Amino acid sequence: MATRRALLLIAxxxxxxxxxxxxxxxxxxxxxxxxxxxxxxxxxxRDFELIEIEGDAAFLSCDTDGLDGAATLSxxxxxxxxxxxxxxxxRRLIELNMCPCGSCTxxxxxxxxxxxxxxxxxxxxxxxxKKLVGMDVIYVHRLLxxxxxxxxxxLVTDDLFRDGGATSAGLTAHExxxxxxxxxxxxxxxxDVQDITATLAPAPExxxxxxxxxxxxxVGRGLPHxxxxxxxxxxxxxx
Numbered sequence: 001m002a003t004r005r006a007l008l009l010i011a012x013x014x015x016x017x018x019x020x021x022x023x024x025x026x027x028x029x030x031x032x033x034x035x036x037x038x039x040x041x042x043x044x045x046r047d048f049e050l051i052e053i054e055g056d057a058a059f060l061s062c063d064t065d066g067l068d069g070a071a072t073l074s075x076x077x078x079x080x081x082x083x084x085x086x087x088x089x090x091r092r093l094i095e096l097n098m099c100p101c102g103s104c105t106x107x108x109x110x111x112x113x114x115x116x117x118x119x120x121x122x123x124x125x126x127x128x129x130k131k132l133v134g135m136d137v138i139y140v141h142r143l144l145x146x147x148x149x150x151x152x153x154x155l156v157t158d159d160l161f162r163d164g165g166a167t168s169a170g171l172t173a174h175e176x177x178x179x180x181x182x183x184x185x186x187x188x189x190x191x192d193v194q195d196i197t198a199t200l201a202p203a204p205e206x207x208x209x210x211x212x213x214x215x216x217x218x219v220g221r222g223l224p225h226x227x228x229x230x231x232x233x234x235x236x237x238x239x
Contacts, residue, residue: 029103044086073164
């Protein structure tokens with residue numbers, strides 16, 4: 001199985017479990033909200049390929065052929081910023097749509113965090129679905145369980161950080177050691193996403209027309225979850 005070098009990036013929605021549990025009565029709108037958020041996250045990562053949606057997270061990759069360490073770290077940072085902005089713009093639109101349910105009005109509790117690693121991967125196809133495999137794929141997923149306390153961050157591995165010359169690039173990074181299951185103790189670095197995006201202009205508030213469109217969209221997406229499901233005719237007649 002041929003291997004290649006790739007930048008692996010996971011965008012993970014923080015607060016998702018609590019959000020879904022709290023709004024189980026409006027599961028249709030909660031599910032629709034997170035689906036819309038994930039759609040926007042994936043669309044914003046233009047240089048990356050979506051490998052898989054993993055519940056509340058998007059797993060993406062980008063080949064690093066021809067990229068040096070600085071360009072690889074820059075690609076991870078650039079994608080994180082773009083996804084973060086897209087996520088928050090969509091989150092704000094959902095929050096301001098005209099549906100009064102808790103699932104819509106309390107999306108502000110959701111945050112977005114990222115982990116990134118560069119390593120060797122192989123492609124495996126099972127029933128026409130492409131997956132990435134290899135120890136480095138396991139590595140980047142293990143990074144999601146970490147002691148970082150800020151709600152939104154970009155966490156990168158030691159090699160990615162140092163090869164990228166992050167210190168000279170002016171990123172305010174914090175070093176943190178952690179024990180990864182099956183891997184051992186590793187050094188990682190994280191930056192607060194708010195620090196990266198501080199110099200960017202704030203996204204404009206959604207217009208009334210966008211809010212009306214978002215309202216109809218949320219209502220439409222939520223209907224299948226609240227309408228009674230019809231039983232198959234054969235079962236209905238048997239009863």
